Amino acid sequence: MHAIHIEAQRLDWRETPAPDGPAAGEVRIRVAWAGVNRADLMQRAGHYPPPPGVTEILGLEVSGAVSETGPGVERFRAGDRVCALLAGGGYAEEVVVDARQVLPLPDGVGLREAAALPEVFATAWLNLFIEGRLAPGERVLLHAGASGVGTAAVQLCRAFDHPCFVTVGSDDKLAACRELGAAAGWNRHQGSFVEAVKAWGGADVILDPVGGAYLADNQRVLNADGRLVLIGLMGGRSAELDLGRMLMKRQRLIGSTLRAKAPAAKGAILDALLAHVWPRLASGEIRALIDQSWPIDEAEAAHAHLQRDANIGKVLLSISGEG
Structure with a gap:
């Protein structure tokens, strides 16, 4: 697969090994869109390292389709369109994540909008x-x-x-x-x-x-x-x-920080979103507010836009271009 790597403070989209797994309780997602967050800028600058054992690849939220499930996963199956909250790894063609950190798309919400939701x-x-x-x-x-x-x-x-x-x-x-x-x-x-x-x-x-x-x-x-x-x-x-x-x-x-919380704690937060926020997204009462998006190989431009505080709402990166 391809993923973004930080090389001399530059963002390089290049071939990299796919993540291992999925292990028990995990799912593999083929990424369509990734959200850009200020935490990504901080990590790139060396001020916000990933938690121990987490990939150095940037990216705390994605949307896409489940391609594989690990043992014990009953909530999702291959082909399901989902969004996910990550500790890292979202600027890539594939991610493997604990199923508790994954949610189905709200009714009527596409993959592009869904990438603007989890984080x-x-x-x-x-x-x-x-x-x-x-x-x-x-x-x-x-x-x-x-x-x-x-x-x-x-x-x-x-x-x-x-x-x-x-x-x-x-x-x-x-x-x-x-x-x-x-x-x-x-x-x-x-x-x-x-x-x-x-x-x-x-x-x-x-x-x-x-x-x-x-x-x-x-x-x-x-x-x-x-x-x-x-x-x-x-x-x-x-x-x-x-x-x-x-x-x-x-x-x-x-x-308060979210990134280093355990999957069970993140899962509890996402369960609350599923119960209280997802219905409001489906009805249109709440919406994903997207400022701009860039292709993944133009991630530098997306980061520069966020660094300038030029955005109103989310900045996104298109991995596969699926809607």
Whole structure:
């Protein structure tokens, strides 16, 4: 098979051995589309190595068709069209993955759209509803609201009646988030978001991929008993924490990553998506928001687009071109 390899910081689409397996409980998928995530850029730069035992090939989500199943797999059979959440390996013609990390396509959703679902909706669901423990009516602040995870989170907030405020990098992105259901928002190039969020009513849960540079302002707008869920470090890994504010307002700071979770934990998250989100995708209430896609041999252009923060929604790579 062919796969992307990192050679001197360049992305090289070349022949490589196919993954072993499938072993018991695993499936082999012939990849049609792969999602591009900021974690891929971080891994490429040497800042986010794969978990032990996981391939160095980039790619955390794919769609395609099951070509082979291992012993004990009853949920899928060869030919099934699926999407999958991976720990790595998606920029390739084939992947082998634990069947618990695989989902059937939502009714009416094609392979291209399905590749935009697993990573972002699993991340949004995990951090809003499991780590963030959103209670009915609680308010959410989403940073990087126009990103893949952000646009998924906006739609989940709207679907489950949680008002959300987004911060974004342009007025066009703010308009796109409002169209998806954001109640209010702020262009970060206009300065700090603090006063705008306070005037809106503050946040009970904050989903933050920025980190250091935003910590102080996040604390200022986080309501009593609020939860700040940190999912990235785009703004740095060091900052000063106001312990007095944290204590008096009973604030909680939660660090969260999805990639290194065990297959059973990922499977539980995907089961929740199948029950609560897949029907809404089938009905059109929620949709996969795709910004642009490139052929796999033009992965450099896709990465450059994401690096510039030029996207609204997901960036995809076409492996086989199937729809």
